[in-house]
Amino acid sequence: MKRLSGLKTVVTGASKGIGRAIALAYAAEGAEVAVTARTSAALDEVVAALAAQGCTAVRLVWDIAAVSEAEACLAEAKRRLGGLDVLVNNAGVIRGNAEHPVADAEALWDYTMDVNLKGLYFACQGAAQVMQAQKHGVIINLASDAGFRGAPNPYCISKWGVVGFTRGLAQQLAPHGVRVCGIAPGPVATEMMGWQPGQSMTSPGLPLGRYALPEEVARVAVFLASADAVAVYGESIVLNSGNP
Numbered sequence: 694m695k696r697l698s699g700l701k702t703v704v705t706g707a708s709k710g711i712g713r714a715i716a717l718a719y720a721a722e723g724a725e726v727a728v729t730a731r732t733s734a735a736l737d738e739v740v741a742a743l744a745a746q747g748c749t750a751v752r753l754v755w756d757i758a759a760v761s762e763a764e765a766c767l768a769e770a771k772r773r774l775g776g777l778d779v780l781v782n783n784a785g786v787i788r789g790n791a792e793h794p795v796a797d798a799e800a801l802w803d804y805t806m807d808v809n810l811k812g813l814y815f816a817c818q819g820a821a822q823v824m825q826a827q828k829h830g831v832i833i834n835l836a837s838d839a840g841f842r843g844a845p846n847p848y849c850i851s852k853w854g855v856v857g858f859t860r861g862l863a864q865q866l867a868p869h870g871v872r873v874c875g876i877a878p879g880p881v882a883t884e885m886m887g888w889q890p891g892q893s894m895t896s897p898g899l900p901l902g903r904y905a906l907p908e909e910v911a912r913v914a915v916f917l918a919s920a921d922a923v924a925v926y927g928e929s930i931v932l933n934s935g936n937p
């Protein structure tokens with residue numbers, strides 16, 4: 694029995710890393726999936742990988758920092774999927790890159806907060822509107838173990854915010870049949886951590902001895918979206934390879 698049979702799911706930032714793994718795991722569990730990211734070409738590969746699994750994915754170019762787009766993008770995903778049961782707010786950034794350069798410390802602050810907090814906040818508002826009206830739905834926010842540790846940098850501050858927002862939104866939406874929860878990974882082998890395919894994941898400082906895999910995070914995302922997690926509200930589940 695597939696655990697997410699027929700669920701209409703949206704995964705943001707699904708062109709690579711953890712989001713890609715969640716999209717594939719959701720499809721393997723019988724969900725219908727919409728994948729989003731800013732870079733159109735990068736979505737082609739994950740759509741092809743989903744097709745190879747027998748899932749015809751909806752593909753949506755959506756910069757979650759452009760908050761005015763949130764409602765329309767979610768409406769479009771809902772229309773093309775035929776519903777909206779689960780939103781995974783996975784898109785996140787830790788630094789700029791060639792396509793999205795950040796000039797200085799203030800630009801890094803704005804960029805990080807615009808994507809990790811403001812974008813996630815308004816995506817949640819858009820999904821909450823739909824899910825409250827239909828009286829069911831699940832929202833899963835990607836926080837970070839860094840959001841429990843505290844550190845004086847924009848990324849950590851933004852993820853601390855995600856942990857608190859997730860808890861508060863869960864309380865607000867629970868009476869309306871909507872479940873909100875989070876995932877707080879430690880280091881995961883993705884581009885965000887500078888990891889490239891084929892590279893070693895060994896990390897002797899971690900009790901597990903290595904970074905977590907995107908697929909291991911995805912299994913937690915499957916659990917949280919499923920009926921098995923029916924009593925989980927507001928928690929951000931930490932999987933940090935035992936990082937003390």
Ligand SMILES: NC(=O)c1ccc[n+]([C@@H]2O[C@H](COP(=O)([O-])OP(=O)(O)OC[C@H]3O[C@@H](n4cnc5c(N)ncnc54)[C@H](OP(=O)(O)O)[C@@H]3O)[C@@H](O)[C@H]2O)c1
Nearest residue numbers: 706708710711730731732756757784785837880881883885
């Ligand atoms: N990797 C880790 O060790 C780790 C640990 C804790 C938490 N996390 C969290 O897990 C999530 C995924 O991380 P990851 O390691 O998989 O990152 P990643 O490999 O860098 O992938 C990030 C994904 O998000 C998309 N994205 C970035 N900014 C976006 C925006 N403004 N709008 C829409 N999509 C956007 C990227 O595509 P485009 O660039 O094309 O938009 C890409 O698909 C993030 O929230 C991250 O903070 C990661």
